[in-house]
Amino acid sequence: MRHARAAIGLILTVWLWVGSAAGLEIEDRRHYPGTGERVLRILSTADLTVFDPFLAAFHRERPDLALDYSVVSSAELHRAIREGAAFDLAISSAMDLQFQLVNDGFAQDYRSAVTETLPGWARWREQIFAFTTEPAVVVISTERFAGLPPPETRQDLIDVLRDHPERFHGAVGTYDVRVSGLGYLFATQEARSTDAYWRLSEVMGRLDPQLYCCSGQMIDDVASGRLALAYNVLGSYAADRLAQDSGGRVRILRMQDFSNVILRTAFIPMAATEREAAGALIDTLLIAGLRESPGDWPLPPLGRASEGSGAGFGPIRLGPALMVYLDPLNRRAFLREWENAMEQR
């Protein structure tokens, strides 16, 4: 099981968890000491390398607060909040899971001058707030694609994969939607929006696709040349930078026929005790999200969605429709179909 090995590889540092939610699988954790006694506990799916600049900026603003930042998978986050784990802020890119938690009443209201300036599509019920828009992209290895035109649409991609099965066999990577909440969200939204998705899945399934839990490992494998192509990777500045650092070995492509854009969202869980501090961090994240120019932040701002960059698709809407694919019956049906397409061995 490649994805399991990949998951293990990602876990750099694991502390023993002694919090209220026993058995929480923490992938990474960092403590930012504060001058005061108050501790703001943050549960997030974002890697520290991506999120550290935000936390550092907030820590400069509020040096009195100690920050306790734990990185977990989106499914773990969902489970922990549902079980009432004592965190003051939940941040995740899995919009559907985040939305369901808020819908089911696990979030508190928060209002501030900053949340008022947020566009309507970037918040829901004064409870959940989006601060980035991040597109799903295709990452290709230029070496493995040598001599082939880079695909611009799914149809291009289907043609390329179908025409060169020997070149791409075992070298196509994508999310394992059974373990990755974000992968599941991408797959379901795409299946809903374009009928090319299932044809592409069929083609990929014949090429012995490699399945991953997370974007980082996929990008690494493309950079090292183990993968020719990673499909539906969460594109962000980190990926862009990686592509630049690779010296032209990695290219980021955005499909022109359709492209998912997700919102990374934050909310204050019902069990939060440091509401004021959590609200202040939300404000900091929103101010960063509302910035005009991309700047030096590792995550793209909200504004890029409305600019119409790429193919000009708006972000996935924050609304009850997100819960449709979380329904156990729907999920079972979708996974059955996905497995049929992907695992043709």
Place this chain on the structure above:
Amino acid sequence: MTGTGSIGRRLTFLLAGVAALLSVLSWGMVTGLALEAAERTQDNVLAASATTIAETLRSEQGQVQLELPYSAFAMLGAISEDRVFYLVTAGEEMLTGYPDLPVPQLGPPSPGRVVFDTGNYRGAEIRMAMLTRLVLAGAQPVPVTVTVAQTRNGVDAITGELSQLAATLAVAFFLVAVALSFFAARTSLRPLNEIARAVSRRGPSDLRPLRRDAPAELAPLLAALNRLMARLGQSIQRSEDFIAEAAHRVRTPLATVRVQAEIALRSIEDEAQRRRLRQMIRAVDESSRSAEQILDHATVAYRTDDLARDRIDLAELARQTAKALEPTAAMKDIELRLETEPAEVAGDAVLLDSALRNVLDNAIKYSPEDTTVRLTVSTDGGEARMAVSDQGPGLGEGPAEALTERFRRGSNTEGIVGSGLGLTIVDDVLRAHGGRLELGRVKKGEGACVTLVLPLA
């Protein structure tokens, strides 16, 4: 003014009260309708959502299957930011959704019909729509129930917004209504105020009936007022008639007494008795004069109400009046000297004669024996002046205006009989003709000059 307050204010308050009541009622109605409309909208969307889900129900290998359609929840998200819950059960078995979601408990479920109910779930009020469909699973049909629920924040928000709008409109309506009430009260009371003004504009002796159009409600008041004035006029007329009659009846016997006294005076030689008789004659003269003045006064009061406007030459009038008073003057060896020029005025000859006679009579009465009383008629600008000057004691000290008051006599008239009505009559007559009375002295400390000023015709 005491009593029951202003009708206008009461009317305004009453109308404003009605307006306030209507404002509150209309606000309540709009709020109620807004709530109803918002609830129906939500019900319709919930019903559509439940129906969309129910349409995906099917049977596969004896098992009820369904697939939640994306649109079923997308439509719920489109109208408001309300939390969504759902539950699908087949018979007693839950297929999917929130297992603890309450479902409408409204009688037995009837297939194909959507039922609604309101309840509480996870700390929030929810609206539920439930739809039951029979699905043939295996051998027999299974009733499958789809319940879709939503919190009511959207309904509350819309209702609150419309209610606030309605409240603003109701307040505006109320303010306009108060202004209109005030205006209406003033308008409906205007005839009353006009009648009041018409009555108060009248002179003290004007008792003619009010002839003006009045609203039906005020006609009885106007009629009553006119009847009262008519009765008052009759009453005054009667008392004046009575006084005149009394004066007249006193005067005639007095004349007889005077004639008899004069005859007796001629036939009696005894000086002491003659003196007594002369005193008697003088007293009879004064009484007779007083009775005459009372009659004159009554005549003036009667005739000025409906003043005649004949053309009269004051010079002619002065000659006749002087001639009539010649015998009286002769008794005191007083010379009446006339200096006239023609001066025409419009007026009542009887009244003017009466006025002049009073003035001349006064002059003769207060002049010492063997003096001259001058009567001059002249014109000056647009006015005719009849001046009577004597060589008597003058008008005494004190304000000249006081002399024209009824029954008031000068401060230097002790020893002379008089009623005090003379100058009052003169003043009344002149005022009725638009003229005036001027009182002055011929020389300082000696003699009086009384001038009757009248506008020329």
